[in-house]
Amino acid sequence: MSTATPSTGAPAFMPSAKTQNIPTSQRPASRLDTASPSGDTHNGLPVLGHAVGKTDRYIGMTGAQILLQMLVEHGVTDAFGYPGGAILPTFDQLYEKQLNFILVRHEQGAGHMADGYARATGKPGIVIVTSGPGATNTITPMATAYMDSIPMIVFSGQVRTYVIGNDAFQEADVTGISRPVTKRNYLVKNVKDLPRIINEAFIIATTGRPGPVLVDLPVDVTTAKIEETIDDAPYLPGYRVHTAGHSKMARTAAEMINASERPVLYVGGGTIISRAWNEVRQLAEKGNIPCTTTLLGLGAFDENSPLSLHMLGMHGSAYANYAVQESDCLIAVGARFDDRVTGNLKLFAPKAKIVHIDIDPSSISKNVKVDVPVVGDARICLTEMAQYIEHKPRTAWFEQIAHWKKQYPFTWQDNSPRAKPQAIIEAIQKVTAGKAVFTTGVGQHQMWAAQFKRWSIPRSMVTSGGLGTMGFGLPAAIGAQVGRPGELVIDIDGDASYIMTAMELATIKQYNLPVKVAILNNNFQGMVRQWQQLFYKGRFSHSQMVNPDFAAMAESFGIRGIRCDKKEDVLKTVEEMVRHPGPCVVDFLCEEDENVYPMVASGKGLHEMELGIVGTAPPNSGRDMGSLA
Amino acid sequence: MRHVISALVMNEPGVLAHVAGMFSARGFNIDSLVVGRTEDPNFSRMTIVVIADERTLDQVRKQLAKIVTVVKVRDFKDTPYVARDLMMVKISAPPATRSEIIELANLFRGHVVDVGQTSLLIEISGEEEKLDAFVELLRPYGIREMARTGVIAMPRGASSVTPGAEEDVKADPAKPTMSKPSTKAALPTKRQPTQQELEATPPG
Numbered sequence: 001m002s003t004a005t006p007s008t009g010a011p012a013f014m015p016s017a018k019t020q021n022i023p024t025s026q027r028p029a030s031r032l033d034t035a036s037p038s039g040d041t042h043n044g045l046p047v048l049g050h051a052v053g054k055t056d057r058y059i060g061m062t063g064a065q066i067l068l069q070m071l072v073e074h075g076v077t078d079a080f081g082y083p084g085g086a087i088l089p090t091f092d093q094l095y096e097k098q099l100n101f102i103l104v105r106h107e108q109g110a111g112h113m114a115d116g117y118a119r120a121t122g123k124p125g126i127v128i129v130t131s132g133p134g135a136t137n138t139i140t141p142m143a144t145a146y147m148d149s150i151p152m153i154v155f156s157g158q159v160r161t162y163v164i165g166n167d168a169f170q171e172a173d174v175t176g177i178s179r180p181v182t183k184r185n186y187l188v189k190n191v192k193d194l195p196r197i198i199n200e201a202f203i204i205a206t207t208g209r210p211g212p213v214l215v216d217l218p219v220d221v222t223t224a225k226i227e228e229t230i231d232d233a234p235y236l237p238g239y240r241v242h243t244a245g246h247s248k249m250a251r252t253a254a255e256m257i258n259a260s261e262r263p264v265l266y267v268g269g270g271t272i273i274s275r276a277w278n279e280v281r282q283l284a285e286k287g288n289i290p291c292t293t294t295l296l297g298l299g300a301f302d303e304n305s306p307l308s309l310h311m312l313g314m315h316g317s318a319y320a321n322y323a324v325q326e327s328d329c330l331i332a333v334g335a336r337f338d339d340r341v342t343g344n345l346k347l348f349a350p351k352a353k354i355v356h357i358d359i360d361p362s363s364i365s366k367n368v369k370v371d372v373p374v375v376g377d378a379r380i381c382l383t384e385m386a387q388y389i390e391h392k393p394r395t396a397w398f399e400q401i402a403h404w405k406k407q408y409p410f411t412w413q414d415n416s417p418r419a420k421p422q423a424i425i426e427a428i429q430k431v432t433a434g435k436a437v438f439t440t441g442v443g444q445h446q447m448w449a450a451q452f453k454r455w456s457i458p459r460s461m462v463t464s465g466g467l468g469t470m471g472f473g474l475p476a477a478i479g480a481q482v483g484r485p486g487e488l489v490i491d492i493d494g495d496a497s498y499i500m501t502a503m504e505l506a507t508i509k510q511y512n513l514p515v516k517v518a519i520l521n522n523n524f525q526g527m528v529r530q531w532q533q534l535f536y537k538g539r540f541s542h543s544q545m546v547n548p549d550f551a552a553m554a555e556s557f558g559i560r561g562i563r564c565d566k567k568e569d570v571l572k573t574v575e576e577m578v579r580h581p582g583p584c585v586v587d588f589l590c591e592e593d594e595n596v597y598p599m600v601a602s603g604k605g606l607h608e609m610e611l612g613i614v615g616t617a618p619p620n621s622g623r624d625m626g627s628l629a
Numbered sequence: 630m631r632h633v634i635s636a637l638v639m640n641e642p643g644v645l646a647h648v649a650g651m652f653s654a655r656g657f658n659i660d661s662l663v664v665g666r667t668e669d670p671n672f673s674r675m676t677i678v679v680i681a682d683e684r685t686l687d688q689v690r691k692q693l694a695k696i697v698t699v700v701k702v703r704d705f706k707d708t709p710y711v712a713r714d715l716m717m718v719k720i721s722a723p724p725a726t727r728s729e730i731i732e733l734a735n736l737f738r739g740h741v742v743d744v745g746q747t748s749l750l751i752e753i754s755g756e757e758e759k760l761d762a763f764v765e766l767l768r769p770y771g772i773r774e775m776a777r778t779g780v781i782a783m784p785r786g787a788s789s790v791t792p793g794a795e796e797d798v799k800a801d802p803a804k805p806t807m808s809k810p811s812t813k814a815a816l817p818t819k820r821q822p823t824q825q826e827l828e829a830t831p832p833g
Contacts, residue, residue, distance in 0.1 A: 179647055180654055184697040187642075204697060237671075237792050238639060238700035362691035365684070 052199060052233040059229070063191045063222035064089040067155065070198045072098050076126050078117065078482050080110040084130020085170060086157030089222040094128075102482060102511060105503040107134050109475040111141020112501070114152050116476030119462045120437050121483035122275070124151035124205050131157040132170030135216070136177060140469060142212040143181040147466025148296060149273060151210035153201050154178075158218040161189055174216050183211030191224040195232035203234055208241035209360040210273060242359060245376030245384060253331070253355040253372045254388030260329030260353070262397045263289045266312065266341075269296030269465065270334015270358060271378050277301070277458045279382035280333060287389040290401055292320040294335050295446075296465045298455040309401070310410075313341040314600045315447040318408035318614055321598070321606040323401055327352045334358060334378045337367040338466065347605025357381045408598075408614050410451045416591040419567035421445060421520040424588050425452040427574040428490065428518060436488035437462060437480045441473040441497020444526035447596045449492045471500030474517065478504060481513045488516070488578065495521040495547050505557040508583045516577050517585040519550055522592045530595045534610075554585035565589040631660060632686050633712055633782045635790045636675040636693055637667070637701040644698045648675060651696060657681065657689050661779030672700060672792070676781045703790045705782060712782040715754040717742075718764070721771035722749040730770060737763045748773060 058066055067090055071079070078100045083091040094101050104110040107129045114125025125145075129135055135156035145152045159168040164187075175187045184204045186197045194217075201213040257263050271280050277300045284291045284307050291301045292309035303310055312320035324330060330352040335341070342348040345367060356363070356370040357378055364373040374381045412422040425448050434454055439462040440446040446463055455461055462480055464472040477491035491498075498519050508515050522529075528543040551561030560580055564573040564587065577584045597612030638644045645664055652659050660678040667674045679689055686704060694702045705712075722730050722744075730749055731741060739753030753763060757780060764775070784790070 175643060176646065179643065180650055185643075236697065239697050240694075360695070362688065362695050364691075366688060369684075 054229055054231050056229050058195055058226040060225060062089065062225050063194050063217065064093045066194055067198065068093040068098050070195060071126065074202050079126040079128055080104055080113040080479065081128035082107050082110060082134060084134045084157060086131035086159055086219050087128060089219060090128060102507065105506050107137030108140055109501055109504045109507065111138040112472050112475035113479035115141055115145050115150050116439055116462050116479030117483040118150045118152055120459055120480035124153055124202065125479065127152065127154040129154065129156050130170065131159055132172045135174040136172055139178060139181060142178055142214065144464050144467045144469045144472065145212040146181045148269060148464065149209050149211055151205040152212040153205050154212060154214045156214060156216050158187065158216045160220045161218045164218065174214065178214045182214050185214040187216040188221050191221050191226055192230045194221065195230065196234060199232055200234040200236055203236065204239065242361065242375045243377045243380060245374040245381035247384060249372060249374045250381055250384040251388055253374055254385045256353055256355060256372060257287060257329055257331060258390045258392065261394060262327050263329040263331060264323050264327040265289050265291040266324065266330055266332045266335055267291060267297040267300050268294040268333065268335025271297060271300040272458050274334065274378040276379035276382055279379050279386065283382050283386045283389060286386055286391060288391050288394055290323060294341055295450055295463060297335065298450060298461040299458045302456040303454045304456055311450050315451065315596050315598065317410060318598050318609065318611060319401060319404035321609055322404050324349050325607040329353050331355045332357065333382065336363045342367065343600045343606045344603055408611060411613055413613060418589060418591040419570050420594055421448050421590045422452050423567065424518060424520055424570055425449055427571045428492065429453045431574045431578050432488065436490050437484060439463065439473045439476040439480060439491045441493045442468045442470045443494045443497060444530065444596050445492055445494040445520040470497040473497055474501050475504050477515045478507055478513055481515050490516045490518060493517055493519050494526060495519055495523060496525040496545055499547065505554060505559055509558045513583060514581065515583050518577065519587050520590050521547065521550065521587050522590045523547055524592055550585060550587035560584040562586045630682060632679050632681060632704055632706055633710065633780060634677045634679060634690065634702065634704045635782060636677065636699055637672050637790055637792065638675055639698040639700060640671055640673045641698065647696055647698060648693065651692055655692060657685065663779040663781050678780050700792050701790050705784060709785040710782050711785060712756060712780050713754050714757045714760050714780050715778040716760050717750060717752050717776050718767060718772060719748055719750045719774040720767050721747060721773060723747050726770055733766055
């Protein structure tokens with residue numbers, strides 16, 4: 001059953017009749033699904049699980065019982081967290097096992113697991129933690145999810161309402177602390193508000209530009225019972241989602257693209273959030289437009305396509321960066337012109353008219369002045385735009401791109417006694433054929449994974465982009481594995497990133513999750529070392545790591561651990577890792593001095609990148625490189 | 630450039646902190662921020678004066694609108710509007726100068742709301758510039774304490790910044806309004822005695 005969506009395409013989620021100009025008598029009984037922006041589901045999740053409005057359904061239930069029942073109604077099947085005093089009423093409900101609950105070793109792990117779960121499945125990640133330190137430990141994951149627009153809901157315990165503000169044991173002003181890194185947060189002061197707040201939390205976390213929501217639950221709220229009829233309809237008069245783009249703008253954009261000689265599609269994580277990968281492909285193919293993706297957009301466009309320019313930006317491909325700088329029409333889809341993508345803003349895409357499709361109006365013209373803004377859901381806007389797009393040969397443009405691709409492919413040289421990290425990525429690519437969910441930490445290994453794996457499947461790359469959170473890889477892999485049981489999940493990690501959250505190996509063991517971990521171990525914070533080498537005269541200040549024996553460490557958790565210190569063993573070790581039925585950690589000892597190239601140094605334009613090895617005669621070009629050769 | 634923004638927000642804890650935090654986190658410059666009740670107990674109104682170029686103003690507006698608890702945002706860049714600031718000022722006023730000060734207050738349409746042995750408390754409202762001019766005139770007498778509310782503002786005519794209203798309501802041509810098109814034309818006539826004229830009167 002659906003009501004008329006207001007014609008503005010920007011419905012306010014407010015049940016009040018006066019604001020929608022629909023007489024109360026003509027409105028159907030308020031149902032959550034009527035407030036759904038698209039009128040259907042979002043990322044496969046029923047945004048709104050059940051009829052809402054004035055109801056007796058919660059009478060006699062405690063806050064904790066309501067929470068668990070509503071989580072199930074909202075389609076939640078898995079949650080991550082850690083108990084503690086202030087959240088015990090909720091954990092007592094979890095004893096009944098309505099949910100598959102994953103007990104973590106540190107609340108940060110719970111947050112990143114929920115994040116990895118959300119990125120791998122499209123469903124919101126759920127975290128349940130206690131007050132004080134439990135809640136503050138989720139701040140980094142929420143900041144990570146906020147930067148990358150990942151749907152997540154954190155339920156944190158809180159001290160009793162009447163001692164809030166008294167510096168009680170394990171009290172922290174969690175709504176205050178989390179405000180800048182959440183899309184919305186709530187302190188529930190009365191159990192009667194809880195059902196409405198849970199409904200709102202799901203809407204806010206999953207619709208529009210998704211993001212984390214925190215719900216702070218005092219003990220006396222989760223233990224109190226509802227004794228009367230309450231209204232659980234969401235009340236969000238200030239929340240608008242601009243789904244359908246402006247038709248005129250879509251048409252103007254299409255005409256601009258048709259008239260352009262050197263267009264480039266620049267595709268970001270928003271296309272994955274809105275499930276617009278087919279629409280991106282259709283637009284690129286129909287219009288004959290080359291396509292580059294951001295780090296978060298990897299998988300949204302098949303990198304084996306001849307139209308693919310692979311990743312752009314600081315460590316993007318030379319041909320993507322040159323193409324953007326030479327382009328006369330840049331079409332940004334679900335991307336936000338991050339500084340790691342644009343380099344020096346003043347020098348960015350100087351010849352291009354810019355079309356920007358984004359669901360968040362505040363993204364438009366934030367960093368780069370946009371010529372044609374299309375505010376809306378990428379999938380809807382691309383479909384609308386595609387009907388006006390004409391196929392153009394653009395021969396000269398594709399010849400130029402082919403020249404760059406031939407001249408500057410991603411490459412590396414096998415010239416050290418130890419394995420080169422790129423070799424390990426290529427071996428993983430070869431063994432898996434890309435058919436797995438990959439997570440990463442942050443740093444050199446992350447960039448090599450982005451460069452040397454060929455990405456072709458949406459939701460196959462789970463990585464912390466905006467915040468660049470080291471330690472993300474392992475818990476994110478656990479979350480992805482929980483969300484996609486039976487699939488191969490590989491954490492491609494660096495030694496420094498990995499050890500930040502390595503205690504979650506115990507979680508892997510406890511739930512026997514067959515997560516694979518490939519550590520590219522150079523005994524350094526590699527990217528820090530690279531910057532120190534290039535910009536700080538080789539003064540390696542506190543970037544060298546003395547690591548444990550990662551294989552033995554895994555074994556001590558009861559997990560298969562392999563150490564691979566010979567480069568000729570790389571391929572067979574990767575095969576062994578993938579073949580192993582249970583969890584497996586492989587410590588690949590790598591060459592220490594390898595740098596990631598190309599590299600756009602900060603303050604430089606994309607075309608001023610250091611090519612490094614990429615600028616030399618490419619001895620290894622053409623292998624496993626898709627369309628590159 | 631100073632811009633006045635009116636934001637209708639949900640009346641609940643944390644909204645002010647959220648708005649203020651957003652301004653500081655994004656490096657926007659607040660000149661004044663006023664929050665108060667509205668006709669609807671569910672909503673409060675914030676009037677924010679920002680110093681920003683056009684592009685920053687655009688971002689301020691969008692970032693404000695993005696906050697879930699902010700219901701409606703409008704800047705008055707291209708809109709005729711009325712803006713008022715309220716001030717209380719306590720001034721040294723021994724009997725010798727008291728009547729001069731009262732005369733000044735009357736010229737500016739201020740009110741004396743409290744009289745002490747050697748002081749006067751004056752309440753005055755109006756546009757910021759008027760209050761600034763008044764303060765400068767009072768300064769030689771000795772200002773003991775001063776408090777200003779900051780600017781509140783409202784568009785002229787039928788358009789309003791309310792939850793149901795469209796972003797830019799055009800006044801219904803069928804219903805002529807009482808307002809005059811420009812802010813300047815509607816300034817109180819009493820504002821004419823400007824600084825120069827008033828400075829001709831020696832403070833004694």
